[in-house]
Amino acid sequence: MRKMRRKGLASMAVQTVASTTDSAVDLGPAAALSCRECGHRVPLGPVFACEECFGPLEIAYDFSAYDTEELRKRIEAGPANIWRYAPLLPVPADVATKPNLNPGWTKLVQADNLARELGVDAGKLFVKDDSGNPTHSFKDRVVAQAIEAARAFGFTTLSCSSTGNLAGAVGAAAARAGFRSCVFIPHDLEQGKVVMAAVYGGELVGIEGNYDDVNRFCSELIGDPAGEGWGFVNVNLRPYYAEGSKTLAYEICEQLGWRLPDQIVIPIASGSQLTKIDKGLQELIKLGLVEDKPYKIFGAQAEGCSPVSTAYKAGHDVVRPQKPDTIAKSLAIGNPADGPYVLDIARRTGGAVEDVTDEQIVDAIKLLARSEGIFAETAGGVTVGVTKKLLESGALDPSSTTVVLNTGDGLKTLDAVAGTGLTATIRPSLESFREAGLV
Ligand SMILES: *Cc1c(COP(=O)(O)O)cnc(C)c1O
Numbered sequence: 001m002r003k004m005r006r007k008g009l010a011s012m013a014v015q016t017v018a019s020t021t022d023s024a025v026d027l028g029p030a031a032a033l034s035c036r037e038c039g040h041r042v043p044l045g046p047v048f049a050c051e052e053c054f055g056p057l058e059i060a061y062d063f064s065a066y067d068t069e070e071l072r073k074r075i076e077a078g079p080a081n082i083w084r085y086a087p088l089l090p091v092p093a094d095v096a097t098k099p100n101l102n103p104g105w106t107k108l109v110q111a112d113n114l115a116r117e118l119g120v121d122a123g124k125l126f127v128k129d130d131s132g133n134p135t136h137s138f139k140d141r142v143v144a145q146a147i148e149a150a151r152a153f154g155f156t157t158l159s160c161s162s163t164g165n166l167a168g169a170v171g172a173a174a175a176r177a178g179f180r181s182c183v184f185i186p187h188d189l190e191q192g193k194v195v196m197a198a199v200y201g202g203e204l205v206g207i208e209g210n211y212d213d214v215n216r217f218c219s220e221l222i223g224d225p226a227g228e229g230w231g232f233v234n235v236n237l238r239p240y241y242a243e244g245s246k247t248l249a250y251e252i253c254e255q256l257g258w259r260l261p262d263q264i265v266i267p268i269a270s271g272s273q274l275t276k277i278d279k280g281l282q283e284l285i286k287l288g289l290v291e292d293k294p295y296k297i298f299g300a301q302a303e304g305c306s307p308v309s310t311a312y313k314a315g316h317d318v319v320r321p322q323k324p325d326t327i328a329k330s331l332a333i334g335n336p337a338d339g340p341y342v343l344d345i346a347r348r349t350g351g352a353v354e355d356v357t358d359e360q361i362v363d364a365i366k367l368l369a370r371s372e373g374i375f376a377e378t379a380g381g382v383t384v385g386v387t388k389k390l391l392e393s394g395a396l397d398p399s400s401t402t403v404v405l406n407t408g409d410g411l412k413t414l415d416a417v418a419g420t421g422l423t424a425t426i427r428p429s430l431e432s433f434r435e436a437g438l439v
């Protein structure tokens with residue numbers, strides 16, 4: 001059944017680069033690639049689809065040598081970025097010495113003001129604020145992994161299909177690490193995202209179409225000689241890229257004092273981030289770094305691009321593609337590759353998938369800004385808006401420890417809050433100030 005769901009992958013050639021597919025590559029504890037559907041294992045390489053069943057490949061690790069307390073100490077003594085978790089990631093042990101943007105270890109903000117507004121118990125609501133990353137979105141985490149894989153496999157050009165934030169993260173990481181970059185985006189993205197992607201000096205190509213068209217184009221390019229030597233961070237390097245999202249799970253638990261949260265609200269574009277946060281939590285449990293207990297994972301979408309929440313609400317386990325129409329462009333993937341896995345995780349953990357309208361997204365951006373001083377991009381409006389909605393419906397428990405993700409920076413999506421501006425314009429005199437009615 002899954003084979004049918006993943007038909008799209010079948011058309012993408014399983015690409016290899018000559019002489020780089022032996023498992024001699026040093027990517028730390030990463031042992032092999034393993035198919036999520038049939039378990040078929042292949043050596044580490046720039047491949048992403050199973051040759052047996054076309055299922056997605058993911059990293060299989062060998063963590064058998066780790067002692068829990070030693071590992072905890074090693075992590076706590078590590079750098080204040082994602083490389084503190086290098087023993088759990090597909091990267092070489094000396095990764096922290098390589099030119100990389102070193103993202104992560106962003107703030108976990110105890111959001112008591114927002115909690116009061118939403119009716120959550122004091123001390124129970126947290127915002128994991130990933131706008132603090134080098135290019136102001138969570139995408140720096142995933143690109144940091146992909147770039148180490150690109151180095152290991154000998155790629156010289158970094159590329160991606162992007163809804164905006166990824167383009168900036170790839171451009172910046174490539175500049176730092178000395179790769180050429182050429183990235184593809186829908187031609188009509190927010191100005192802030194276009195500038196942010198272009199300023200690092202790589203090539204930026206607008207495609208006349210939506211993200212799903214851009215992604216299809218990239219798959220074609222991978223199969224063509226023109227794409228030889230190109231590492232597409234979210235296509236042929238996807239298994240490595242995806243692991244970067246586990247660091248959100250690690251950080252949240254470590255910042256809570258090595259405890260699992262009870263509830264997490266995560267935005268969904270392709271669904272990769274959500275599925276890998278779950279993978280990261282499971283690893284921490286298996287490694288004994290946190291005490292095992294139930295947790296619930298909630299997915300958040302914009303109503304204008306809600307293929308996963310629509311399937312969730314209908315009780316389906318197949319995700320029907322949609323044509324996106326929402327201000328939450330960073331989440332506007334109408335055909336999410338990890339959609340079925342998101343449904344599995346939400347149902348298995350007792351969570352849910354919910355969506356909010358563009359108007360609710362804008363209200364939530366403003367609510368978060370005025371209550372906590374955090375200016376989120378539209379994706380953050382989606383998670384905060386969905387949190388509010390799920391608290392109102394009773395799906396979220398207001399007395400449990402809840403973490404809401406803000407994955408991007410409001411400065412990149414200023415249009416969403418257009419109309420927010422000057423309270424008054426006055427002459428530089430007290431009289432004029434009084435006239436404006438502000439005293
Ligand atoms: C890419 C992105 C996500 C999540 O993407 P997935 O494809 O679901 O992993 C979330 N928030 C922002 C701001 C993003 O740019």
Ligand SMILES: [Zn+2]
Pocket residue numbers: 035036037038039040050051052053054055
């Ligand atoms: Zn398979």
